[in-house]
Amino acid sequence: MSTYPLLSLAxxxxxxxxxxxxxxxxxxxxxxxxxxxxxxxxVAFLVTIPLWINFDIANGGMQFVELKTWIPRFNINYHLxxxxxxxxxxxxxxxxTIIVVAAGWxxxxxxxxxxxxxxxxMSGLMNGIFTSLDGVLFYVFFExxxxxxxxIIGVWGGPNRVYAAFKFFLYTxxxxxxxxxxxxxxxxxxxxxxxILEWHKLPIPLGPQVWLFLAFMIAFAVKVPMWPVHTWLPxxxxxxxxxxxxxxxxIALKLGAYGFLRFxxxxxxxxxxELSGLVVALSLIAVVYIGFVALVQADMKKLVAYSSIAHMxxxxxxFFMFSSMGIEGALVQMVSHGxxxxxxxxxxxxxxxxxxSRQIADYGGVVNTMPKFAxxxxxFTMANAGLPATSGFxxxxxxxxxxxxxxxxxxxxxASSMVIGAAYSLWMYKRVIFGDVANHHVAELTDINKREFxxxxxxxxATLWMGxxxxxxxxxxxxxxxxxxHHVAISxxx
Amino acid sequence: xxxxxxxPNLLPAAPEIFLVxxxxxxxxxxxxxxxxxxxxTFVLTQLTLIGCAAIQFATSTGEIGYTFxxxxxxxxxxxxxxxxxxxxxxxxxxxxxxxxxxxxxxxKGEYYVLAxxxxxxxxxxxxxxxxxxxxxxxxxxxxxxxxxxxMNRDSVVSTEAAMKYFVLGALASGLLxxxxxxxxxxxxxxxxxxxxxxxxxxxxxxxxxxxxxxxxVAGLAFKLGxxxxxxxxxxxxxxxxxSVTLFIGSAPKLAAFAIVMRLLVNGLITLAQDWQSMLIILxxxxxxxxxxxxxxxxxxxxxxxxxxxxxxxxxxLGIVTGVVGGDARYALNAYSSAMFYVIAYVLMxxxxxxxxxxxxxxxxxxxxxxxxxxxxxxxxxxxxxMLMLMFSMAGVPFFIGFFAKFSVLQAVVAAGYIWxxxxxxxxxxxxxFYYLRVVKLMYFDAPADETPLSAGMDMRILISANGxxxxxxxxxxxxxxxxxxxxxxxxx
Numbered sequence: 001m002s003t004y005p006l007l008s009l010a011x012x013x014x015x016x017x018x019x020x021x022x023x024x025x026x027x028x029x030x031x032x033x034x035x036x037x038x039x040x041x042x043v044a045f046l047v048t049i050p051l052w053i054n055f056d057i058a059n060g061g062m063q064f065v066e067l068k069t070w071i072p073r074f075n076i077n078y079h080l081x082x083x084x085x086x087x088x089x090x091x092x093x094x095x096x097t098i099i100v101v102a103a104g105w106x107x108x109x110x111x112x113x114x115x116x117x118x119x120x121x122m123s124g125l126m127n128g129i130f131t132s133l134d135g136v137l138f139y140v141f142f143e144x145x146x147x148x149x150x151x152i153i154g155v156w157g158g159p160n161r162v163y164a165a166f167k168f169f170l171y172t173x174x175x176x177x178x179x180x181x182x183x184x185x186x187x188x189x190x191x192x193x194x195x196i197l198e199w200h201k202l203p204i205p206l207g208p209q210v211w212l213f214l215a216f217m218i219a220f221a222v223k224v225p226m227w228p229v230h231t232w233l234p235x236x237x238x239x240x241x242x243x244x245x246x247x248x249x250x251i252a253l254k255l256g257a258y259g260f261l262r263f264x265x266x267x268x269x270x271x272x273x274e275l276s277g278l279v280v281a282l283s284l285i286a287v288v289y290i291g292f293v294a295l296v297q298a299d300m301k302k303l304v305a306y307s308s309i310a311h312m313x314x315x316x317x318x319f320f321m322f323s324s325m326g327i328e329g330a331l332v333q334m335v336s337h338g339x340x341x342x343x344x345x346x347x348x349x350x351x352x353x354x355x356x357s358r359q360i361a362d363y364g365g366v367v368n369t370m371p372k373f374a375x376x377x378x379x380f381t382m383a384n385a386g387l388p389a390t391s392g393f394x395x396x397x398x399x400x401x402x403x404x405x406x407x408x409x410x411x412x413x414x415a416s417s418m419v420i421g422a423a424y425s426l427w428m429y430k431r432v433i434f435g436d437v438a439n440h441h442v443a444e445l446t447d448i449n450k451r452e453f454x455x456x457x458x459x460x461x462a463t464l465w466m467g468x469x470x471x472x473x474x475x476x477x478x479x480x481x482x483x484x485x486h487h488v489a490i491s492x493x494x
Numbered sequence: 495x496x497x498x499x500x501x502p503n504l505l506p507a508a509p510e511i512f513l514v515x516x517x518x519x520x521x522x523x524x525x526x527x528x529x530x531x532x533x534x535t536f537v538l539t540q541l542t543l544i545g546c547a548a549i550q551f552a553t554s555t556g557e558i559g560y561t562f563x564x565x566x567x568x569x570x571x572x573x574x575x576x577x578x579x580x581x582x583x584x585x586x587x588x589x590x591x592x593x594x595x596x597x598x599x600x601x602k603g604e605y606y607v608l609a610x611x612x613x614x615x616x617x618x619x620x621x622x623x624x625x626x627x628x629x630x631x632x633x634x635x636x637x638x639x640x641x642x643x644x645m646n647r648d649s650v651v652s653t654e655a656a657m658k659y660f661v662l663g664a665l666a667s668g669l670l671x672x673x674x675x676x677x678x679x680x681x682x683x684x685x686x687x688x689x690x691x692x693x694x695x696x697x698x699x700x701x702x703x704x705x706x707x708x709x710x711v712a713g714l715a716f717k718l719g720x721x722x723x724x725x726x727x728x729x730x731x732x733x734x735x736x737s738v739t740l741f742i743g744s745a746p747k748l749a750a751f752a753i754v755m756r757l758l759v760n761g762l763i764t765l766a767q768d769w770q771s772m773l774i775i776l777x778x779x780x781x782x783x784x785x786x787x788x789x790x791x792x793x794x795x796x797x798x799x800x801x802x803x804x805x806x807x808x809x810x811l812g813i814v815t816g817v818v819g820g821d822a823r824y825a826l827n828a829y830s831s832a833m834f835y836v837i838a839y840v841l842m843x844x845x846x847x848x849x850x851x852x853x854x855x856x857x858x859x860x861x862x863x864x865x866x867x868x869x870x871x872x873x874x875x876x877x878x879x880m881l882m883l884m885f886s887m888a889g890v891p892f893f894i895g896f897f898a899k900f901s902v903l904q905a906v907v908a909a910g911y912i913w914x915x916x917x918x919x920x921x922x923x924x925x926x927f928y929y930l931r932v933v934k935l936m937y938f939d940a941p942a943d944e945t946p947l948s949a950g951m952d953m954r955i956l957i958s959a960n961g962x963x964x965x966x967x968x969x970x971x972x973x974x975x976x977x978x979x980x981x982x983x984x985x986x
Contacts, residue, residue, distance in 0.1 A: 072976075074975075151933075174923050180919065
């Protein structure tokens with residue numbers, strides 16, 4: 001095991017890089033700002049690699065732990081660590097940050113330094129969320145990460161960006177404030193500790209557990225987002241710049257789901273069992289109903305946004321199957337969705353940069369002018385639909401398998417999404433890519449350049465790798481997921 | 495003839511005495527100052543405050559010391575609050591300087607001397623252990639502030655604000671005095687510690703006490719500016735010259751906190767149930783009206799006035815949760831969180847009004863929200879500073895405002911008032927909206943006027959330091975938090 005504070009580096013290198021990028025100032029120095037951002041993102045990614053290489057897959061507990069006192073007045077510690085559940089997200093986050101910096105390379109011409117700095121700082125903050133083992137530390141990162149995304153949507157977004165930025169910020173703040181009160185309640189119940197791991201062992205009667213569970217659920221459901229508190233997401237996605245959409249879909253949505261695993265299930269296991277029906281119902285609504293909503297969208301970004309909600313419905317469904325198959329499937333789905341939705345939003349961004357429209361109706365016959373792009377876009381569309389041999393299939397299949405054990409009809413409803421997902425993904429693809437060249441905009445399209453090709457190729461490799469050989473991803477999860485299930489199985493009512 | 499005359503121990507009041515002497519000296523010296531920038535007066539004023547801080551530091555024993563027949567107390571709480579007070583006034587005068595020089599009517603030596611007398615008033619309030627001392631301090635502060643508000647005498651708005659402030663302030667003083675006289679009637683003493691003892695030993699007419707308490711709380715609420723005694727706040731904040739608004743909006747909050755502690759906690763802790771239930775109502779109303787009314791404002795100073803109301807309401811939450819069902823176990827935790835909140839608020843408020851001063855020029859007040867438009871384009875750095883201040887006010891981490899809210903909320907939850915905590919966070923959510931709007935104006939909108947900021951280098955450095963302090967103390971809040979807890983532990 002390495003002696004370097006790898007997790008601290010994963011958090012603070014991007015933040016520091018972001019601050020350095022800010023000092024390059026105005027757009028005169030834009031090339032320098034871009035280069036520094038790329039270097040920062042790559043270095044931040046490299047320091048996360050040893051997390052995977054040195055990870056002990058037999059150990060279900062926390063690894064790479066760092067513990068320092070932060071605010072002794074309230075016994076708040078700077079306590080970091082990763083297990084098989086969180087480790088992959090740290091790496092995914094660092095990886096996506098590189099993609100985002102590269103994706104904005106030519107497109108972003110205004111306030112370049114601030115744009116890249118916002119993403120780098122947000123990347124560091126989100127690593128903080130995935131690695132915090134202290135309730136307050138988690139909360140601090142959780143809420144602070146709203147600031148950069150608020151600015152990204154508001155400054156570089158589309159025409160309705162102000163509305164979207166406010167809606168995003170206030171919605172998520174609403175959820176997290178009740179979460180804060182739940183943390184304080186636990187602090188007092190545990191006799192003055194903010195350690196999440198100690199809370200996992202804390203006995204709590206059923207009544208308070210239910211309230212805690214609901215407070216957690218509001219915070220995380222908004223973030224996931226689950227039906228019916230999902231309405232901020234399509235607005236945020238549509239108005240955000242391409243990079244913002246990628247981060248939002250690939251990482252930010254995972255924060256809520258991750259919260260369920262880190263807080264809801266182990267801290268309130270009895271309430272989780274008690275209320276699992278509620279979560280399963282909401283998840284199925286997300287999977288089926290939101291799938292249909294996606295079908296009728298005329299705006300490509302909205303369509304992918306709704307499909308994200310449907311995919312995240314799978315994730316929450318998997319968690320509340322209380323089986324290792326369900327939870328691991330959900331985790332695989334989360335990682336896969338990071339690659340696939342990131343790629344989908346990037347593809348839409350590629351077209352938007354050229355035509356300045358996201359309406360499906362403004363396209364048609366793109367394959368005639370952009371053949372390379374069409375081929376890669378095809379792969380991601382298939383992955384979005386959950387085609388075998390792509391990463392999208394593995395997670396959904398595992399969740400459905402887990403669901404069959406839980407209840408046949410739940411599994412049936414969940415499986416119907418395979419059909420709906422294929423319908424909205426492929427139908428959109430058909431209308432945009434195939435057919436005759438629709439108008440002179442499409443006729444004047446130029447195929448993707450080397451930079452765009454490189455980004456899509458990397459994402460394509462990741463998608464296929466996870467689809468064909470998911471073993472490296474699942475093997476790191478086993479021990480931690482079993483540990484978690486062990487916690488969830490023990491009643492905390494005394 | 496002098497048999498009964500004992501020279502009181504002057505040491506606990508040394509900073510006050512030093513300040514009086516210096517203020518009078520500056521008043522005289524200023525007559526000879528020919529310089530239109532009044533550099534000598536300014537520097538002497540600042541040196542006086544630094545001297546006060548040094549004396550405070552040197553004479554602080556950490557023990558509770560009474561003097562002037564127990565009318566004056568010097569304990570760690572007063573030491574700490576006074577040190578923050580000096581620091582705040584020093585910052586405030588630095589920020590005001592450019593603004594004052596640009597406005598002939600205010601560019602007088604009296605401006606600085608009045609500020610010093612106001613500071614003296616606050617120091618006396620902080621150290622009061624007697625109703626008369628509290629009243630003297632309060633009036634010294636208020637009268638100085640009335641004059642400062644009216645100083646820009648050609649301005650109709652300022653004059654109106656001063657008049658309003660004076661009338662309502664006098665009314666509040668009357669209420670406070672009436673309450674004090676009632677309590678005097680019931681207990682037979684004006685000395686705060688003696689009142690506490692009489693109440694503890696029993697035999698005091700409770701009806702009269704509670705009657706007096708109502709007036710006392712009303713008077714305090716006036717001075718704190720909480721609903722429904724808040725009417726003067728928006729008009730005075732709006733009408734006063736911005737440099738005076740900065741002064742009113744920052745340092746006096748420390749003194750107001752101190753007299754709340756002295757009167758209610760030191761003096762009337764036995765009646766905690768009664769005043770706590772009164773303060774809960776005031777607190778909830780303040781958070782509601784402050785946050786909701788702030789949304790409707792177009793003037794930045796008025797918005798900050800309503801925000802101040804809501805912040806004081808939030809701070810009161812720390813005061814009302816000290817005693818639960820006669821159990822004072824949570825007192826230290828609760829009161830120190832309120833103290834931390836006040837200090838954090840003063841720091842943020844000073845920075846925010848400082849930003850308005852910095853954007854103002856001769857003949858131009860940058861006090862409309864619209865004036866912030868596109869600040870990110872005009873000056874990315876100061877937009878960033880303002881961003882930190884606004885998110886801090888909204889209570890978003892990693893800024894000190896978050897930990898201020900955090901410590902008060904945990905005190906509320908610890909005391910078992912979960913519903914109160916939920917109300918508080920919901921109103922903070924509403925409050926977040928108008929702070930976000932300021933960020934929106936700075937970052938999302940195009941500037942209406944492209945003039946670069948004209949402030950001098952000293953101002954720039956100090957505002958930057960203020961903004962960075964808000965961020966730095968948000969990362970490392972421990973020092974001030976534990977200082978507050980320690981000071982109260984040794985003083986209560």
